[in-house]
Amino acid sequence: MANITLDRARALGIVVQSAVAMVDARLRVAVAIVITRTFACVNLVVLAMVLLFFIVDHASQNSPVVTGRTVRVLIGASVVQLGVIALAIGRYLFPSPRPWSLRDRIWGR
Numbered sequence: 001m002a003n004i005t006l007d008r009a010r011a012l013g014i015v016v017q018s019a020v021a022m023v024d025a026r027l028r029v030a031v032a033i034v035i036t037r038t039f040a041c042v043n044l045v046v047l048a049m050v051l052l053f054f055i056v057d058h059a060s061q062n063s064p065v066v067t068g069r070t071v072r073v074l075i076g077a078s079v080v081q082l083g084v085i086a087l088a089i090g091r092y093l094f095p096s097p098r099p100w101s102l103r104d105r106i107w108g109r
Contacts, residue, residue: 028092028093032089035089036085036089050070053065
């Protein structure tokens with residue numbers, strides 16, 4: 001991200017509001033990238049743990065820990081996690097002028 005001062009923006013002929021908007025847009029993209037990479041890393045760690053448990057399960061003669069139900073729960077948790085992350089990114093990248101509530105959406109206020 002480029003650091004720009006108000007004097008430098010004026011010298012370049014950039015309106016201060018435009019300079020702030022450019023820096024704000026870069027910041028929003030950077031935050032979205034960090035959140036997306038974090039999501040990917042966390043899911044890779046969870047998949048690695050499931051694989052490890054799967055290997056340990058098949059090496060032992062005990063009842064398995066990783067079953068079809070375990071995989072379904074992990075897929076469901078990943079879907080919920082993705083939805084929350086998408087909501088967070090959307091709220092950050094496209095802020096509304098005022099916070100809305102469910103009541104406002106239902107009653108159209």
